[in-house]
Amino acid sequence: MTALFFLLAAQLTARPASGPCTSATQACTEWVQLGGGPARSLIYTTYSLDKRNDRIRRALIMVHGTNRNADHYFETATAAAFLAGALDDAVVISPRIASADGGCHDQLAENEVSWSCGGDSWRSGGTAPGKKLTSFDFVDAILEKLANKSLFPNMSAIVVAGHSAGGQFVARYEMANRIHETLGVPVTYVVANPSSYAWPDSTRPLPEGDATAENAALGWKTETPHTNFTYGAYKPQGTCQNAETYDKWPFGLQQRTGGYTAGLSDDQLKKQLISRPTTYLLSQVDTLPLGGFDSSCNAMAQGATRRARGEAYVKFVNEKLGAKHAAQIVPECGHNDRCVYTTSDVLPVIFPKK
Secondary structure (H helix, E strand, O other), rough: OOHHHHHHHHHOOOOOOOOOOOOOOOHHEEEEEEEOOOEEEEOOOOOOOOOOOOOOOOOEEOOOOOOOOHHHHHHHHHHHHHHHHOOOEEEEEEEOOOOOOOOOOOOOOEEEEEOOOOOOOOOOEOOOOOOOHHHHHHHHHHHHHHHOOOOOHHHHHHHEEOHHHHHHHHHHHHOOOHHHHHOOOEEEEEOOOOOOOOOOOOOEOOOOOHHOOHHHHHHHHHHOOOOOOOOOEEEOOOEEOOOOOOOOOOOOEEOOOOOHHHOOOOOHHHHHHHHEEEEEEOOOOOOOOOOOOOOOHHHOOOOHHHHHHHHHHHHHHHHHHOOOOOOEEOOOOOHHHHHHOOOOOHHHHHHHOO
């Protein structure tokens, strides 16, 4: 995989200046002004979002993981665009949701927003310290630029994707954002391997069938989604005896007292969750507690592994709530964004043909 990526990267950076910008350097960055300015956040992008471009028909917004390494995710996304033959008619964007708050120590430019790091953090639409802006407002602003017909008159499909912590961001943004229906351009969401979800009610997978710890750990043996899940009232187990927080946002819908979702009702979040087109990418062998796996009691209430959590969640929202979301097992991949998003079966999902 590494050798393939560097081969692709060499070809991408060799493209002429008139083509897409594909290097994860300052040359491929722009600022997105927020809240009327001067607040701003950085994006990596293959084409400018401020210049008219009649060639662009598709867009991919790729949200980074917990390390806030937008440059790495831009490289992954541009490699995927190359493999999909989409570099000429798709704009690829990786937003940098930087933070110098709490345990995060990113170096910030002048007026660059420092998004919340802990608590109701950037990955769940949290408010930037000292500001009225939320991390979900950042992606709202990008979507509004992409849907602007004076800039992209032929835009016909936008995908918002993320892996790991970025998958958490996208899963919650999908159910929460207020602009999906107003853009005039179809938007789909692609959620890959998050450690947790915002469950739409207080039930959780019961520890039986495919949800037992043993069966979840052996889930890698098949390339098809597991479906033997049942649901009921959450029952604390082992050392997880505190049942007071498992359903609190961002693990559930309760106690949304701040951030982007505070003004939305539970019913509105559920309605948006089930109505918006979403695909969940679950790596076949993402069954180990690696890569920042959330082993908190609140997350463990959703399942023993990332894969089992995703399988149980998708079955629940489809069968219990009436959604029509897709679950796709990505063969032979673990908790690795580059493996997931450059897999041939995933390319049509993130670069739909329109």
